[in-house]
Amino acid sequence: AAGVIQSPRHLIKEKRETATLKCYPIPRHDTVYWYQQGPGQDPQFLISFYEKMQSDKGSIPDRFSAQQFSDYHSELNMSSLELGDSALYFCASSPGRGYEQYFGPGTRLTVT
Amino acid sequence: KQEVTQIPAALSVPEGENLVLNCSFTDSAIYNLQWFRQDPGKGLTSLLLIQSSQREQTSGRLNASLDKSSGRSTLYIAASQPGDSATYLCAVRGNNAGNMLTFGGGTRLMVKP
Numbered sequence A: 001a002a003g004v005i006q007s008p009r010h011l012i013k014e015k016r017e018t019a020t021l022k023c024y025p026i027p028r029h030d031t032v033y034w035y036q037q038g039p040g041q042d043p044q045f046l047i048s049f050y051e052k053m054q055s056d057k058g059s060i061p062d063r064f065s066a067q068q069f070s071d072y073h074s075e076l077n078m079s080s081l082e083l084g085d086s087a088l089y090f091c092a093s094s095p096g097r098g099y100e101q102y103f104g105p106g107t108r109l110t111v112t
Numbered sequence B: 001k002q003e004v005t006q007i008p009a010a011l012s013v014p015e016g017e018n019l020v021l022n023c024s025f026t027d028s029a030i031y032n033l034q035w036f037r038q039d040p041g042k043g044l045t046s047l048l049l050i051q052s053s054q055r056e057q058t059s060g061r062l063n064a065s066l067d068k069s070s071g072r073s074t075l076y077i078a079a080s081q082p083g084d085s086a087t088y089l090c091a092v093r094g095n096n097a098g099n100m101l102t103f104g105g106g107t108r109l110m111v112k113p
Helices: none
Strands: A005-007 A010-013 A019-024 A031-037 A044-050 A053-057 A064-068 A074-078 A087-094 A107-111 B004-007 B010-014 B019-025 B030-038 B044-051 B056-059 B062-067 B072-077 B086-094 B107-112
Touching: A005 A087, A010 A019, A019 A087, A019 A107, A031 A074, A044 A064, A044 A074, A074 A087, B004 B086, B010 B019, B019 B030, B019 B086, B019 B107, B030 B062, B030 B072, B044 B056, B044 B062, B044 B072, B072 B086
Parallel strands: A010 A107, B010 B107
Antiparallel strands: A005 A019, A019 A074, A031 A044, A031 A087, A044 A053, A064 A074, A087 A107, B004 B019, B019 B072, B030 B044, B030 B086, B056 B062, B062 B072, B086 B107
């Protein structure tokens, strides 16, 4: 069965650079979620989209922005990167709000 | 604000044992609860989803129960195997929390051959 696809899987950036993470949800899933998992920490919710509109907002820094496109894929844009942004970034999708969330393999971002 | 706690933080058992992982949450007004498995440095694999109206869900050797009124869920793993070694996370979606999941800190399980 098709799963959530995230790209790239690994990304190394320097401080103050920008990064763009991409997420392709499971076909026919219209809801996308972004989570950040720091080293040794549990995942923290960043932001979600339903039918291409922002649905909920969590602890997403103002330096980050995200959107969902017409084909339902989503991109997380991160600017002015800081060392503390180094983490695993997960995307999840579900067939509507409130349904089971299926997680992608994550993008490991390292900021040096 | 919803807080999710998992006990124990780490567990080591010999192969073949039955074991129970605990998850507690502070706000009982939940929509559903999910149990995940995470291997080191890897993604999250959904194991079981329990809706707030359900008491338990079963999948193979896994059984998850939910007691919403007391703010507790347990994940029961029968006949544990070395391949079960991973971190197990529970996550709660609250009624008033939109679509976000609030995760517990996880239980790191090691099953020894």
